[in-house]
Amino acid sequence: MKTKQPFIFLFPDGSAIKGRLGGRRLEMKAMLRSFNKILQGYFAAIGRLETRREGFGMRIFDWEKLSFRFKYVFLHLIMAGRRANTIKQGLELAMGYCSTEERYQKQVETKLIAWGLNYEQAQQVIAELISNNFISEERFSKIFAVSKLRQSKWGRVKIRMALKEKYISDQCIKRALDEIDTTEYYDVCLALCSAKLEELKAEPSPYKEQKLYRYMFSKGFEFDLVKSILGDLAAK
Secondary structure, eight states: OOOOEEEEETTTSSSSEEEEEEEEEEEEEEEEHHHHHHHHHHOOOOOOOOOEEEETTTEEEEEGOOOOOHHHHHHHHHHHOOOOOOOHHEEEEEEHHHHOOOHHHHHHHHHHHHHTOOHHHHHHHHHHHTTTTOOOOHHHHHHHHIIIIIIIIHHHHHHHHHHTTTTHHHHHHHHHHSOOOHHHHHHHHHHHHHHHHHHHSOOOOOHHHHHHHHHHHHHTHHHHHHHHHHHHHHOO
8 A cells, every 4th residue: 555645735824734645646634824824825837847845754845836727726715615604704705716727607696605604605705706806707707708709619609608608797798709819710710621621512502501501500600700701611
């Protein structure tokens, strides 16, 4: 049986967490002086993972030198087993949750209720998070829209539907879609059309066009834009 290696995390405020490191699982015994102070340590400059060994094989992790991904997993493990009995505890957990990536209100509300708060308490925490800029649905929507276009090659229709499903307001959705660069949007649609036409080049002409439209609609692009691009490609 493989022996699990002891470790200790050192935080900027002097607090620490001890435990044993075995494979992919961290078994942690929390020795937290203040969870809020640890959250402050989370915002320290992100560097490369560096460790040093001290006595009896103890592995020392310096929080300020941990990678963003390592911090994310670590905070997730801490929060996974926590409960919020008060608004203050819920706020501390939510601050950590929102600091790892952009969140939207419904997502945070669901998490707060899962941690033990009722609906009214969750709304108070969310109001505090908004006032301190931990949550911004407009900011989330803009990042979501641009990233989905660039990474997933989604069109405006699919982006709008996805944001609607997250209970984002129509005003925020409109501003997010306005954030998309028109030229970039056209180029993404053009590249998808060209690639799909190449894939369907052995198909008979009527079926080829039907399949192309069906594919582009599934990606969320508008009929008029796809039709215009097909005309441009045909003219070349």
